[in-house]
Amino acid sequence: MSNVMDTFTAYLEKHVLPIANKLSTQRHLHAIRDAFISLVPITLFGGIATILSSCPTVDENSNAFLLAWSDFVAANSTLLTWANTMTLGALSVYICIGVTYFLCKHYKIDAFIPVVLSTAGFLLICFGPVELGFDAKTANILYLDGKGLLCAIFIAILTVESYHAMREHNVGRISLPPSVPASLSEAFASLVPGIIILAVDTAIFQVFNLMGTILPAFIYTNLAPVFDATDSLGFAIIATALVQFFWFFGVHDAALSGVLGPIRDGGLSLNAAAAAAGQELPNIFTTPFWVYFVVIGGCGSVLALAILLLRSKSKQLRTIGRVGIVPAFFNISEPIIFGVPLMMNPIFFIPFLLTSTVNAIIAYLCMMTGLVAKTFALLSWNMPSIFGAYLSTFDWKAVVLVVALIAIDALLYYPFYKAYEKQLVAQEESEEADAVEAA
Amino acid sequence: MRKVILVCNAGMSTGIMAKKIEEASGNTLEVKAYGEAEFEDHLDGVEMILVGPQIRYLVPNIQEKVSCPVDSIAPQHYGVMNGKAVYQQIIDRIGA
Numbered sequence: 001m002s003n004v005m006d007t008f009t010a011y012l013e014k015h016v017l018p019i020a021n022k023l024s025t026q027r028h029l030h031a032i033r034d035a036f037i038s039l040v041p042i043t044l045f046g047g048i049a050t051i052l053s054s055c056p057t058v059d060e061n062s063n064a065f066l067l068a069w070s071d072f073v074a075a076n077s078t079l080l081t082w083a084n085t086m087t088l089g090a091l092s093v094y095i096c097i098g099v100t101y102f103l104c105k106h107y108k109i110d111a112f113i114p115v116v117l118s119t120a121g122f123l124l125i126c127f128g129p130v131e132l133g134f135d136a137k138t139a140n141i142l143y144l145d146g147k148g149l150l151c152a153i154f155i156a157i158l159t160v161e162s163y164h165a166m167r168e169h170n171v172g173r174i175s176l177p178p179s180v181p182a183s184l185s186e187a188f189a190s191l192v193p194g195i196i197i198l199a200v201d202t203a204i205f206q207v208f209n210l211m212g213t214i215l216p217a218f219i220y221t222n223l224a225p226v227f228d229a230t231d232s233l234g235f236a237i238i239a240t241a242l243v244q245f246f247w248f249f250g251v252h253d254a255a256l257s258g259v260l261g262p263i264r265d266g267g268l269s270l271n272a273a274a275a276a277a278g279q280e281l282p283n284i285f286t287t288p289f290w291v292y293f294v295v296i297g298g299c300g301s302v303l304a305l306a307i308l309l310l311r312s313k314s315k316q317l318r319t320i321g322r323v324g325i326v327p328a329f330f331n332i333s334e335p336i337i338f339g340v341p342l343m344m345n346p347i348f349f350i351p352f353l354l355t356s357t358v359n360a361i362i363a364y365l366c367m368m369t370g371l372v373a374k375t376f377a378l379l380s381w382n383m384p385s386i387f388g389a390y391l392s393t394f395d396w397k398a399v400v401l402v403v404a405l406i407a408i409d410a411l412l413y414y415p416f417y418k419a420y421e422k423q424l425v426a427q428e429e430s431e432e433a434d435a436v437e438a439a
Numbered sequence: 440m441r442k443v444i445l446v447c448n449a450g451m452s453t454g455i456m457a458k459k460i461e462e463a464s465g466n467t468l469e470v471k472a473y474g475e476a477e478f479e480d481h482l483d484g485v486e487m488i489l490v491g492p493q494i495r496y497l498v499p500n501i502q503e504k505v506s507c508p509v510d511s512i513a514p515q516h517y518g519v520m521n522g523k524a525v526y527q528q529i530i531d532r533i534g535a
């Protein structure tokens with residue numbers, strides 16, 4: 001039986017690794033992923049601003065701290081909302097810059113001019129002009145948050161790809177005499193490609209302007225069913241199971257985050273904007289939902305297992321529990337995944353896929369029914385779930401939920417863990433007996 | 440001191456490993472951990488690159504970009520953060 005499973009997992013690994021390689025080295029997905037993981041200061045700062053503005057409701061019996069906090073929020077609501085709106089709430093601007101930068105890095109071209117061009121493209125296409133008088137200019141910035149993400153990524157890719165292609169083919173390269181300094185002829189070389197790109201951006205703006213809209217609004221309205229579908233229970237289950245499946249082969253979900261990143265962070269930025277405006281939060285499947293409620297202890301939801309390992313009868317498992325518990329507390333699961341190992345270990349295949357998926361289902365249903373508040377802030381994926389769950393929702397019930405999920409994960413892991421422990425203990429005993437005999 | 444770098448997705452879990460390897464080498468090696476997005480900026484004087492097992496599928500791509508040897512860390516050493524074993528792997532490859 002175990003031989004059949006071993007052959008089977010070895011067969012799958014042979015096919016999973018190339019897929020992981022393809023997905024994670026695809027240059028656009030790669031640049032998108034790097035952009036998302038590099039924006040920590042932006043998401044963190046926006047998150048703090050939202051948390052500061054989310055004072056729990058107070059009445060005359062509240063303690064002095066809460067009363068002072070509530071007064072602070074009342075007096076500084078514009079400041080706090082602005083601080084969020086221009087950071088996490090303007091996520092698309094930074095993603096546009098980030099994708100441009102990392103795509104340039106891939107092509108090994110200097111990123112400065114392309115970053116300037118795609119930022120200009122973003123301003124042209126994603127801001128909606130309202131009034132452009134001489135001393136009063138007003139534009140709507142509705143699509144700077146998660147709603148503009150697709151457009152931002154599109155502009156970044158379009159800019160770099162066309163800029164790179166034009167430079168490669170020397171489009172509009174003005175030959176200057178060799179006596180002209182190199183930096184000057186570089187500046188001239190980007191002149192024509194730059195103007196062509198900006199002209200295309202302007203044309204895109206005009207097409208939608210004539211239709212009485214702007215591109216991100218057009219995408220957002222027409223793809224509304226797709227966006228709704230990515231914030232559904234079914235999608236949460238599929239995404240979780242898929243990520244876990246990769247991790248079962250010890251393969252990092254980086255391969256998938258080029259796709260999941262925009263969805264999760266986009267949802268977060270919309271929720272943060274809604275929270276800042278005091279409205280109902282629209283999304284459940286967000287980054288904090290993922291890091292604090294679904295993968296508790298890192299992918300594989302290994303925190304529960306790490307706790308079980310601490311008291312294992314097997315010396316090997318106890319050691320791994322001790323090495324892995326602290327990283328797992330901070331959502332780093334590699335020591336447990338590679339140490340136990342869970343990776344490609346047929347005994348753990350079922351609970352490894354099941355735990356995070358069950359967490360996703362239960363947490364999703366709790367938030368959908370309003371039993372637990374939805375998430376609106378992300379502090380850091382390394383923050384232990386128990387604290388992260390509270391700070392991202394400001395709901396004490398979220399903490400109860402996380403504790404319950406850890407207990408459920410432990411129950412799911414338990415029978416499989418016990419079976420594996422029995423194997424290891426028998427092995428350790430026979431090794432000890434051999435050692436005694438040899439002595 | 441000779442330089443070795445570890446590469447994983449964000450340089451987070453290899454960060455723990457890097458310290459263990461430095462200890463095991465008796466501080467003859469300088470080991471730094473970087474994320475996959477940034478390691479190319481830190482290649483100066485690096486004699487070997489070790490890749491975390493979770494991104495082992497990238498070994499061929501990384502090898503294409505650099506001239507020093509590239510290996511992945513065995514999962515079982517990575518799991519228990521066995522700095523000694525990985526140190527051994529390094530000196531087997533590039534000599535003590």
